[in-house]
Amino acid sequence: MTKSSTCIFYLIAGLLLFQSCKTDTKEIRKPNIVLIVSDDQGWGDLGINGNPQVQTPNIDKLALNGVQFSRFYVNSVCSPTRAEILTGRYHPRGGVYSTSRGGERLDLDEKTIAEIFQAGGYKTAAFGKWHNGSQPPYHPNNRGFEEYYGFASGHWGNYFSPMLEHNGEVTQGKGFIIDDLTDHAMDFIVENSNDPFLVYLAYNTPHSPMQVPDVWWDKYKDAPIDSTHRYADKEKIDKTRAAYALCENLDWNVGRVVDKLDSLKLLENTIVIYLSDNGPNGWRWNDGLKGIKGSTDEGGVRSPFIVYWKEQLKPKIISQIASTIDILPSLMDLAGIINPFDNSLDGMSLKPLLTGAPEEWKDRYVYSHWSGNVSIRNQQYMLDKDNQLFDLSADPGQFHPIEQPSEAILAPIARAKEDWINSVLSELDRNRQEIFPVGYKDSKFTLLPARDGIPHGGIERSSIHPNSSFFTNWTSTTDSLTWDTDILTSGKYKATVYYTCKDSAVGSILQLRQGDNEVSTSIKVSHDSDFLNVDYDRSPRDESYEKDYMPLEIGIIQLDKGHHPIIMKAGEIKGSEFIEVRLLVLERVN
Numbered sequence: 001m002t003k004s005s006t007c008i009f010y011l012i013a014g015l016l017l018f019q020s021c022k023t024d025t026k027e028i029r030k031p032n033i034v035l036i037v038s039d040d041q042g043w044g045d046l047g048i049n050g051n052p053q054v055q056t057p058n059i060d061k062l063a064l065n066g067v068q069f070s071r072f073y074v075n076s077v078c079s080p081t082r083a084e085i086l087t088g089r090y091h092p093r094g095g096v097y098s099t100s101r102g103g104e105r106l107d108l109d110e111k112t113i114a115e116i117f118q119a120g121g122y123k124t125a126a127f128g129k130w131h132n133g134s135q136p137p138y139h140p141n142n143r144g145f146e147e148y149y150g151f152a153s154g155h156w157g158n159y160f161s162p163m164l165e166h167n168g169e170v171t172q173g174k175g176f177i178i179d180d181l182t183d184h185a186m187d188f189i190v191e192n193s194n195d196p197f198l199v200y201l202a203y204n205t206p207h208s209p210m211q212v213p214d215v216w217w218d219k220y221k222d223a224p225i226d227s228t229h230r231y232a233d234k235e236k237i238d239k240t241r242a243a244y245a246l247c248e249n250l251d252w253n254v255g256r257v258v259d260k261l262d263s264l265k266l267l268e269n270t271i272v273i274y275l276s277d278n279g280p281n282g283w284r285w286n287d288g289l290k291g292i293k294g295s296t297d298e299g300g301v302r303s304p305f306i307v308y309w310k311e312q313l314k315p316k317i318i319s320q321i322a323s324t325i326d327i328l329p330s331l332m333d334l335a336g337i338i339n340p341f342d343n344s345l346d347g348m349s350l351k352p353l354l355t356g357a358p359e360e361w362k363d364r365y366v367y368s369h370w371s372g373n374v375s376i377r378n379q380q381y382m383l384d385k386d387n388q389l390f391d392l393s394a395d396p397g398q399f400h401p402i403e404q405p406s407e408a409i410l411a412p413i414a415r416a417k418e419d420w421i422n423s424v425l426s427e428l429d430r431n432r433q434e435i436f437p438v439g440y441k442d443s444k445f446t447l448l449p450a451r452d453g454i455p456h457g458g459i460e461r462s463s464i465h466p467n468s469s470f471f472t473n474w475t476s477t478t479d480s481l482t483w484d485t486d487i488l489t490s491g492k493y494k495a496t497v498y499y500t501c502k503d504s505a506v507g508s509i510l511q512l513r514q515g516d517n518e519v520s521t522s523i524k525v526s527h528d529s530d531f532l533n534v535d536y537d538r539s540p541r542d543e544s545y546e547k548d549y550m551p552l553e554i555g556i557i558q559l560d561k562g563h564h565p566i567i568m569k570a571g572e573i574k575g576s577e578f579i580e581v582r583l584l585v586l587e588r589v590n
Contacts, residue, residue, distance in 0.1 A: 030121065030196040030335050031309065032270040034189075034257060035113075035327070037085065037200075038250055039078065039129060039207040042280030043302045044287045045247050051285055053226060054244040058255030059274055059306065066272075066308030067316055067354055073323040073377070074278055074303040076294050076370035078154065079104035079131050081277040081324055082202070086112040086132065086143070088328030088345035092369065092428035096132070099154050100466045101452060102434030105133035106143070111341040113328050114144025114198060120337040123192040126150070127181045128202035134452070135436050136443035141167055145200070149184045153451055154467035156204055158546035159211040160533045163498070163583075168445040170498070170551075170585060176213050178203055178246075182253040186260045193264050196335075201257070203250060208281060209541040210242035213249070217538055220245040230397070231283035231292075240284040242538035267310045271334060273327070274306040290398040296375040296385050297398055301368040307354060309334075318353050321379055323366045326350050365416050369425060376417040383413045435563060438586055439489035448483045448566070448584040456480045462580075463544035470500075470544065474570065474578040481568040481581060487514070490561040491590045495519060497568075498549035498583040500529045504575025512554050512584075513567045519555035520571055523579060549582040556589060 044051050048060040048068070075081040079099045080091035087094055087110050095107040106112075114124040125147035126140045134152040136142045149166050156162060159177045163170060173180050185201050220241040227235070254274065261267040279293045279300040280286055291297035305322070307313060325347030332339060333349040352358040368375045373385035382390045388401035389410055402409075438446045451466040457479030462469045471481060495512050503526040511520040531545035559566075570578045 033198045034272045036274045037202045038276045039204045040281035041276040042286045056251040058251045062308045063306045069305040071321045072305035076300045084324035088347045097430045112143045117198045123197040125188045126200040127185045129204040136440035157468035158532045206243040206246035210539040211536040212245045216245040216249045229285040234283035239539035272308040276303045288397040296368045435486045438485045446586045470582040472580045483566045487559045494587040495554040496585045499579040501579040507574040509571035511569045511571045517558045519557040
């Protein structure tokens with residue numbers, strides 16, 4: 001071979017090697033994330049966890065082929081768990097102390113999983129129950145999620161084609177809500193299949209009301225229910241049947257998501273996570289654990305936690321304790337994402353447990369808190385809210401507190417609990433004034449539901465539970481509704497109220513005021529709606545029923561910047577009763 005031909009040979013070889021490296025680099029893509037959270041589904045509400053009465057084959061298959069955690073902990077109720085999933089930080093740091101009327105809002109200085117992954121090049125979307133702030137900038141579209149479809153409030157009162165919102169704008173759902181949310185999530189996956197994506201699929205069942213489609217209810221409506229478990233004397237049988245039917249519907253929809261990923265050839269590069277936000281919402285079978293939703297005992301805070309990544313994570317059951325604050329750091333570690341923000345995370349990466357058997361995994365404490373009650377656990381022991389010590393390795397049902405624990409065992413865990421209360425829980429301000437922002441600069445719509453309003457005079461709320469409620473019994477022109485608002489941007493806003501009323505109310509005058517600014521309109525159309533879909537309630541509800549609310553444009557009103565209440569009044573009432581109010585929408589028009 002001549003010198004010149006030798007040079008040409010090495011040049012071609014080098015180019016081919018470069019092209020090969022370039023192609024390999026291009027094919028390496030960050031894993032997609034599908035994070036699925038159910039609502040009020042206990043540890044015992046899955047077949048994989050030993051319940052023979054509920055059929056969950058798709059979730060069970062994920063667990064059998066993926067990684068299961070046998071000791072994973074959430075919080076006692078919805079909002080704090082969701083805040084910790086979003087931030088990787090304890091919920092008191094984020095200001096979450098309630099589930100309604102502003103106390104569920106995640107502080108604006110907190111950074112979310114969506115913001116972190118969006119900064120890492122991900123397409124981000126959330127579908128379903130948000131429950132960490134309704135008005136922008138607390139809204140999911142302002143917390144890193146490019147796409148949002150669902151409801152930002154807490155529980156919802158109607159599961160069949162309900163009023164929802166899409167990127168801040170009121171819309172109408174289509175069909176059973178869980179199926180509808182799944183449809184939208186799958187559409188997003190299809191549309192973004194060429195980019196890494198983060199999908200937060202936050203289902204709202206089996207949370208009450210126990211509305212179940214016939215196709216799922218028919219299987220369970222006459223099913224025998226185990227009456228030998230720990231809390232059988234408190235159990236409401238039809239509520240349990242409805243919960244199991246809803247769990248089976250959840251399972252079917254999880255199967256749909258996995259099948260969609262598989263059909264798009266995305267399953268090998270998608271991490272699928274499944275968990276619940278708290279313990280069961282009823283006294284049904286829960287593997288003998290103590291307590292239910294609302295409790296900081298094992299039954300209230302121990303959740304299924306399944307991580308599936310086809311061909312990347314080997315099937316196993318992990319016994320080490322973990323909690324919601326670990327989800328974000330674990331996903332960042334698995335995806336190679338760096339946190340570009342200053343907020344330090346409280347959780348730890350579970351990647352060493354997920355990907356192999358670490359030589360050393362230090363024991364740790366996991367904390368659960370709700371309404372001032374705190375429990376703490378390490379791998380063996382639990383100190384409950386009353387400072388009773390339990391050996392969970394010997395007594396997982398908390399039947400027998402240790403009567404005279406040694407100081408060597410009790411002192412460290414008691415000290416850790418006290419330190420957490422003083423250093424973390426002390427950050428929580430339960431007495432803050434809840435003021436609702438209007439007119440955030442990056443958002444067109446602000447939704448002010450009845451939940452966030454205050455009734456005056458004879459007006460009543462439709463339920464003691466504010467989420468998904470409406471105002472009724474408005475009979476006098478001296479009655480009024482107010483929303484305590486902070487107008488972030490001065491300007492003109494189109495005001496629309498969602499209402500119902502009887503025929504006799506036609507001709508009444510509705511007024512909306514802020515300071516000296518006012519707009520009014522007459523009630524031109526009656527809309528006397530019945531309660532929606534009550535035939536699908538399989539067990540008596542505590543929440544408000546929903547109606548079919550009609551939008552009425554009140555007009556354009558000038559809103560001045562600053563802390564000013566928005567007041568709704570009746571200038572004149574025809575007949576014996578004025579309108580019922582579900583929602584006020586303010587749309588920036590300039």
